Amino acid sequence: MTKKFLQKILIRTALSLAVLTIVLGIHIYLVTRPSSPNAYTRAMARMDIRTPINTTDAAVISKWLYQQKGVDHVLVNPKTAIVIFTYYPMQTTATVISSQFISSLPYPAVRFIPTAAQMSSGCPVAPRSPFFKICQYFKNL
C-alpha cells in the first residue's frame, strides 16, 4: 500500500515536472524567439567619405540625412570622414539612403559593409551566459 502510494506520488511528481519543463520551454521560446523587424526596430549603417571633410561639410551631410524618410539619428565625424546613422528598416534601407546620398551630394562616398571575418571578431559584449545559451537553444529549435 505504502509502496504503491509512493510510486503514485513519484509518477505524478515526474509528470508535473515534465509538464512544467515543457511549459517553461514554450514560455522561453515565445518570449525570446527571433522576431521580424517592427516599426520600432532601428538599424545602424556607416558610410565612408572618400575625401577630407570639415565641420561645414559634416553639417551639410547631417542635415541632408535627417531629411531622408526613415532616418533616426545621424553622426558625422569630420576627423575620420565617417558617417554613422540609424534608420527604421520598416521605412527605408541603408542601401537606398546611401545610393541617394551618392547621387544627391557632391561627396564621393562608399557604404561600409563588414565582411564575415570582421563580423566574427568584434563586439566583445555578446551575451554568452548559460541562460543565454539555453534561450539560444530554444530559439533555434
Place this chain on the structure above:
Amino acid sequence: MKKTMFFAIAIPAIIIALISISCKKTTATMKPTLYDSLGGTALVADPMGPSGTMIEKGRLLIRNIIDSTIFVIAGDTALNGHFTVLLSEVSMNNLTGFMALSKNLTDFVAVGTGARDYTYGGKSMVAAHDPAQNPRMNGKADNGDFNAFETDLLAGAAKNGVTTSNPALVSVGKLVESLRSQVVQQ
C-alpha cells in the same frame, strides 16, 4: 504512510517558502544608489517604444548615453574595429546588432550603478575582453583602447547634455575606470 504524506506536503511547502523569501522585496530603507542619482526607478514614457511603453528614468538616461557613445565609437577609427557587428544587415529573423549591443551595455551599466530591476546576462569583463575566452575579441585591449573608450563615453554623455562636471557622470566615470584592470590585458 504518514512519513510519505509528510514529505509529499512538506517538500513543496519548503520550496514555495524558499522561493517566496528569495523573491520578497526588502522593505527596509536602502541607501540611494548611483542608479537613483541618474533618475532611479521612476517610470517615464519611453520615446523609442510603442505608445504607452514606460521605462525607468535611470535606465532611459543610461540608454541615451550608451546609444550616443555607440555612435561616437562607430565613427571612431580607434575603436570601431571592435564593433563591426553594429553594422550588420537587418533581415527576417535577424535583429540589428545596434539594438542588441545597446541593450547589453545598458543592462551592464544599469546593474553596475545599482539598478535592481535588470540583470546583465553577458560575460564578466575579464572573460569578455580575453581573446582566449571570447573568440569575438580580435586582440587584447591596451590602455590606449581603454582611454579611447572613456573619451567616447564622455562625448556620448555630452551629446545628452551630461557634462563632465555632473556628479553622476563623475561616479559613472569612476565605475568605468575601476574596470580598467579587467579590460586592459596587455
